[in-house]
């Protein structure tokens with residue numbers, strides 16, 4: 235699959251929830267996204283990154299593969315940590331961002347079962363990054379204005 239790059243309109247749009255009846259029809263797409271994520275050595279890939287405006291993503295951290303439909307963060311720790319992030323839609327760009335250390339997420343799994351998980355460290359980071367994509371937000375949108383302008387300039391040059 236072709237990964238949409240920063241600047242593509244779809245990456246700025248809010249994605250729509252997936253209906254339960256729709257889940258099975260998305261199975262092939264999910265498999266393709268997992269393959270694409272692995273082929274590009276990514277830790278996560280959200281549907282809008284492959285041109286699909288729906289609320290789901292795939293993620294794999296330390297061999298733990300997850301597919302989350304309609305994910306919603308229900309709890310965030312007050313403690314924030316700074317970590318470096320990259321994005322398959324912004325190849326070669328790595329930035330340090332502060333985000334909550336621990337989160338709880340509600341979502342539907344591939345069978346449509348309602349699930350709840352707690353995450354911290356790297357998985358929590360990946361999930362938050364991917365959920366941002368579903369809301370039309372990219373990691374650089376979370377930078378301060380000055381840093382963002384600087385980065386945009388250097389992106390245009392390259």
Ligand SMILES: [Zn+2]
Pocket residue numbers: 320321322323363367
């Ligand atoms: Zn990303």
